Each structure stands twice: as C-alpha cells, then as structure tokens.
Amino acid sequence: MTAPVKVEVVVVGSGASGSLIASRMAQAGKQTLILEAGPERGMRNLVSSQLWARRLKWGGSPVIEDGKQPIGYNFNAGWGVGGSAMHHYGVWPRLHEEDFDMKSRYGKGLDWPIGYDELRPHYDRVQKEVGVSGDAKAEVWRPAGDPYPMKPVPLFEQGRILARGFAALDMQTAPLPLAVTSEAYDGRAPCIWDGWCDAGCPIGALANPLATYLPRAEKAGAVLKANATVTRVLSDRAGKRALGVEYVTRDGTRIEQHADVVVLAAFTVQNPRLLLASGLANSSGRVGQYMMTHPAGLVYGMFDEYTENHMGATGGQLLCQDGYGKNKHSNKTAFGSYQWMIAPAVKPNDLLGFGTTRGDLFGAGLHDFMKQAARGFANMTAAVEDLPVASNRLVLSGKKDEHGVPLAHVTHTADEQTVALWEHALEEGQEVFKAAGAKTTWTGPMAAMHILGGTIMGDDPEQSVVNSYGQTHDIANLFIAGPGLFPSSGGVNPTFTVNALASRSSDYLLGEWGSIV
Amino acid sequence: MTLDRRTFVRDAGLGLLAFNVAGAVLMATPAQARKRRLPFQTLKPEEALTLEALGDVLVPGAKEAGLAHYVDQQLSGPHAESMLMIKYLGVPPPVYPFYAAASGAINRASRSRFEKAFTRLDDDEAVELVQTMSKENPAGWEGPPAPFFYFVLRSDALDVRYGTEKGFAELGIPYMAHIKPPSDW
Numbered sequence: 001m002t003a004p005v006k007v008e009v010v011v012v013g014s015g016a017s018g019s020l021i022a023s024r025m026a027q028a029g030k031q032t033l034i035l036e037a038g039p040e041r042g043m044r045n046l047v048s049s050q051l052w053a054r055r056l057k058w059g060g061s062p063v064i065e066d067g068k069q070p071i072g073y074n075f076n077a078g079w080g081v082g083g084s085a086m087h088h089y090g091v092w093p094r095l096h097e098e099d100f101d102m103k104s105r106y107g108k109g110l111d112w113p114i115g116y117d118e119l120r121p122h123y124d125r126v127q128k129e130v131g132v133s134g135d136a137k138a139e140v141w142r143p144a145g146d147p148y149p150m151k152p153v154p155l156f157e158q159g160r161i162l163a164r165g166f167a168a169l170d171m172q173t174a175p176l177p178l179a180v181t182s183e184a185y186d187g188r189a190p191c192i193w194d195g196w197c198d199a200g201c202p203i204g205a206l207a208n209p210l211a212t213y214l215p216r217a218e219k220a221g222a223v224l225k226a227n228a229t230v231t232r233v234l235s236d237r238a239g240k241r242a243l244g245v246e247y248v249t250r251d252g253t254r255i256e257q258h259a260d261v262v263v264l265a266a267f268t269v270q271n272p273r274l275l276l277a278s279g280l281a282n283s284s285g286r287v288g289q290y291m292m293t294h295p296a297g298l299v300y301g302m303f304d305e306y307t308e309n310h311m312g313a314t315g316g317q318l319l320c321q322d323g324y325g326k327n328k329h330s331n332k333t334a335f336g337s338y339q340w341m342i343a344p345a346v347k348p349n350d351l352l353g354f355g356t357t358r359g360d361l362f363g364a365g366l367h368d369f370m371k372q373a374a375r376g377f378a379n380m381t382a383a384v385e386d387l388p389v390a391s392n393r394l395v396l397s398g399k400k401d402e403h404g405v406p407l408a409h410v411t412h413t414a415d416e417q418t419v420a421l422w423e424h425a426l427e428e429g430q431e432v433f434k435a436a437g438a439k440t441t442w443t444g445p446m447a448a449m450h451i452l453g454g455t456i457m458g459d460d461p462e463q464s465v466v467n468s469y470g471q472t473h474d475i476a477n478l479f480i481a482g483p484g485l486f487p488s489s490g491g492v493n494p495t496f497t498v499n500a501l502a503s504r505s506s507d508y509l510l511g512e513w514g515s516i517v
Numbered sequence: 518m519t520l521d522r523r524t525f526v527r528d529a530g531l532g533l534l535a536f537n538v539a540g541a542v543l544m545a546t547p548a549q550a551r552k553r554r555l556p557f558q559t560l561k562p563e564e565a566l567t568l569e570a571l572g573d574v575l576v577p578g579a580k581e582a583g584l585a586h587y588v589d590q591q592l593s594g595p596h597a598e599s600m601l602m603i604k605y606l607g608v609p610p611p612v613y614p615f616y617a618a619a620s621g622a623i624n625r626a627s628r629s630r631f632e633k634a635f636t637r638l639d640d641d642e643a644v645e646l647v648q649t650m651s652k653e654n655p656a657g658w659e660g661p662p663a664p665f666f667y668f669v670l671r672s673d674a675l676d677v678r679y680g681t682e683k684g685f686a687e688l689g690i691p692y693m694a695h696i697k698p699p700s701d702w
Contacts, residue, residue: 038597039597044696046695046696047694047696047697047698047699048692048693048694048695048696048697048698049680049681049694049698050676050680051600051676051680051698052600052698054599054600054601054602054604054605055597055598055600057604057605058605059595059596059597059598059604060597062609062610064609065607070607072605072607074604074605074606074607075605079597192693194693194695195693196693196694196695201695202695202696203695310690310691310693347680347690348675348679348680348684348685348688348690349672349675349676349679349680349684350602350672350676350680351602351605351672353675353680355675355679356672356675359651359667359668359671360651362574362575362576362647362651362671363574363575363576363577363644363647364577366575366576367576367577367578370679370688371688374688374689374690375689
C-alpha cells in the first residue's frame, strides 16, 4: 500500500459528469485527480466498426442482473476514458417542467428537490460550452431556454419518409437536438453524418468527453489516471467525513489517495456499489433503490422507397414529443412521458442493426431480408419514462470481484403503468409507419436504454441519498454525480441533464468550498 | 516464425490477425486462417466445426468468412477486449463454457432427432432443427436456452458476414469509415 500526495479533489470516473466537474475544479485552481477504472482512450482508438465499438462497453467487474426487465448494464455502461459518454448518441433534449414535481402534480413517482428554473441556466451554459445542434422554435414542447448554438441537423430520406407519417396523423416533428456539430464549432469539425456515433467519434463531432471537458480539465492541470479501479471510499471512524479513496492499479498495487473532496462519478451502478461496499452515506437506507431505465420502444418498417438509412446520426434525425403529457394517453393504465427519436442511422449488424430486428429469419430468407433492408428499412425509437419503484434496487452480492469488492446485483421490473405506456408507444409508432406508407411494420422487445437512480437526490435525508447538488446527506465532502441522482427518469435522454446537474454541483462545490472542506 | 513489433503492426494494418501456431505468431485473416486450417486456441475442433456449421445455416457465408476462427480468437483474449455480441447480453465471463455447452447441446439434440452429429445433417434436417432452436429447446437439448444461443450465434454470424467492409459492399452500403478496422472485423 502506498500513499501519494493528497489532492484537493479526487473524481472517480472520467465520463460525462466526472469530466465536467474535473474541468471546473481544475479551472478554478483546485488540484484535481481523475481516476478511471478502464483503459486509456484516444481518438485514434475509435475504430469505425460495430464490432470494435464493443470495446467501449463495460469490461469491468460483472454486474448480476435480475427482474423482468434487466437494466442491460454491459450495453449501457462504458469502459475506458470517457465512460459511457464515449458511445452515447448525443441526443440532448431537456427535461420538462412537469418532470420535476410528478409526485406533487399527479401523486406518482417522486419529486425532485429542484425545479426546471434552477437547472435552466446550466442547460444554457452547457449547451454553449459543448455545442448542441437544433431548432428551438420548432420544438414546440421545449421548456424555456436559449436557442441552440448550431443549426439543426440535416434531414435524409429516412427522416423525410417518416415525417410524412407523423404529418398524416397530425403529429408534430422537429429536428432532433443533438450534441453533434452541424457546423464547425469551437475548433471541432462538422459531422459528416456517417452513422458511426456508437463506435465513438474520432473527429470530435459528437460531444464525447475526449472532445469536450477532458481536454479542458487536463489543460487546466487535472491529472487523469486510467486503469485505476477504486475499491472503496476512505472515511473517518465515525463515517462522517471522506478522507479519499483506495484504488488498485493494473499491476495490483493498492493505493490510498487522500483528498479534501471525493466525487463519485462512476455511473449509476458503480456509485451505489462503492457506497454500500464502503458502508457510507446510507443512513436513509436508500442507497441502491429506485434503479430506473428508459424502456425503448423499437419500431421498424420496410418501404419500397430508398430510405438511405445509413446516413445521419445514430441518435436519429427528428424528434416528436407529442406523447409527453404524463396522464394524457388513450391507454388509461399508461402513465408517464415518451418521445420519438425518428430515423436513426443503422448498420447491418449489432444489437440495433437491421439484421437483428428480424430474429425469426435465418438462411436464404435472412439474406433476402438483408438485401431489402439495406435499401428500404426505416426505424424509430421511443424513450419511455420508467416510474421509480423502490424495489428496483441494487444490493451487494455474496460474490466478490478480483479486488475483493462485492459484485453489484441489480433487480429491475417495470411498473405496469410503464409497461402500458411502452405498449401504447409501440401501437402509435406502427400507425405512424403505416401512415408513412410502410409495406410492413414490426416491433422489437422491450430493451433497456440508459440507467438512472440508485443514489437519488431529495430534500429529506431519510428518503434520499444526496441533496440537489449531489452532496451526500451524511458526508459533506462526499459528492455523487451522474444519472444516479435522478429521482424520476422523465421521457428524454439523460446526458444533457447529467451535464447540467454536474455544472450546478460544480458551482456549489466551489462556492461553498470553505464550509465543505 | 516469430514477428517483431514493427512487422506485427504493419500486418495488422493490412487486416491480418495474430494466430498462435505451435508457439509462434502467424498473421492471417480469419478467412485465411480457416483455409489454412490453423489450429484453434480455445475451441476444441469438434466445437469449432459445429459452431461454423450451425452459423452457416443461420447466415450463409459465415463459415467461409471465418466464423469459427473469429469466435475462437475473441474467446482467447481478455474479456474486456472481446468484440463478441455476448459481451453485453448478461453472460458473465469467461464465456467459452457458454459456447462449449451450446455446441454440445446442439449435437446431442441432433443425435436425439436424427441419430447423427449436426455437421452430418443434410440441409433440410439442419433447417428443421434450427427452426426448433429458434423457438424452444429441441428434444435432447441440455445447455443454455436454445433460442438464446440461436440469437448469440446468429449475431456472431451476422458480424462476420455483414459487419465488415466487404459485407457492407455486398449489401450496397457505403462503409464510410473514419478509422478503418485494423482487421477484417
């Protein structure tokens, strides 16, 4: 065991939230160390291949999954510098006002300890720092906010064809807000719309941490250590003060890294796992509870027209949030919000490739389908709100990893209101495809998209793990960042909100530094 | 034959993978490895033959594309660097036992129904068995759930057959790589 020099801030994880917080800390002059469990990554490692893309997915300690709708950890989590944001699709809508007080408004789910107005300045700041393409006026559902700093993403044939279906049903569409450069931005090249987002974007058009906050953090003096797996949070005997973290290097050396402030930004599963394994910040008993995902509503169709489906971004081309009203669905069991991400670029293979959508086909029939799909396949995805349920939770397994840390065991079964909403979305999606002229339509199974909760924020220390800044109720100098803070999932992709929350946490941490340390 | 690092990097850039042959490293594409009958590093010969035979029923052309050598090579390296689809399907590493068990199960099911190994079935017999596998465990099946294994190997076969520059070209899809894969895959 060795003990290096104490730092002011140690950030565990180099993904979306960790990289932002580290950059803000370093820019404010704080001595900052980022510890990343996975390997080093550079732009040169981002190979354009759906096979090579799998190296960006989780490769650490196994996560045991359970329940009717498992969270799909290995697909959703990242591995290596940049974390999950390295393979995220850059779909960056904002949460809506009603997402923040569902319990008060509808008696369902949980309230956030903040409202949209408190987060709005950070959405605005981050979108300028990172660069988001979109058309704010066309997004008739969008809450108040600054216009996007870049023009909207272009439309290709698949998007035009599906937009026709929405229009026929009197539904609205708008350009999908994407953290992808539609034009040169802050030294980054414009996207060429080749659909390789999932494999990482080596030209820096997509806002992964290698293109955004990590260079800023390192330029300001932050130090990034890869292959450094944190095994526990160090604390005083009373468990009231964090002293730093213990981590293990690739050669097995254990190191105690002391710090004034500890920020856990290791994504939704590893953060509560570390807290539970360390026996810290759980006086509420809520650590690990309310694990959520966004059940994906996958709708497919085949058209006679050439859909040009290889073009665009993996996230899609258009957005529809007409289904955002939480209790306004024709299916009366359904509750919550959903949005359509319309016309994602697709590849032939991989979990989201068109070859996988017809699992019943094999042999010559599959080959014929592949040929047809290459020309006429179209698709869209609903991000469906997942109601927070306390029994959807992470606990420590009796099994341990190679470092002696208990494995995470995560159970997730969607509430019946969530399942009904997902079914409603699939029915609607197929109607859209038919209205657009699809000759056949079909749907995919419920798949987990994103992972949220487990270290939820709240005002009440008996009902939540952290306050609205991600500061644990129990330990003033221990912070959590990432989608694990969400008390409810909303019906939009979480990464923009993750960044906005991290921005807000950073301001608080720097502003209150004297009382925290 | 041994390779120095410079030669290794140059050959990898030409789409070649490193195969371990009698303690030496030989550079070849998986399709070449198959043609040259290079030995497998992890799969047993019967397992490899069964997997490529089944994979070729699922996705014609997968065998020639080197499915068995691809799976074998991915099983033989660190799990974190694996490119197999199974990596994100909830099967804890190591995943070789999964493939081995499934390979045994398909042969047991084949013998149960047709009294011969899967590799010796004629086309109609193989299709009949695979049709069942896609929906439920065939009679005599003992191993991971047959429909799940069907999905996994079908995905692997799609990867080698259509997930490459060559596969894209065959479908008329522009590959448009920012960075080309350093191997066929």
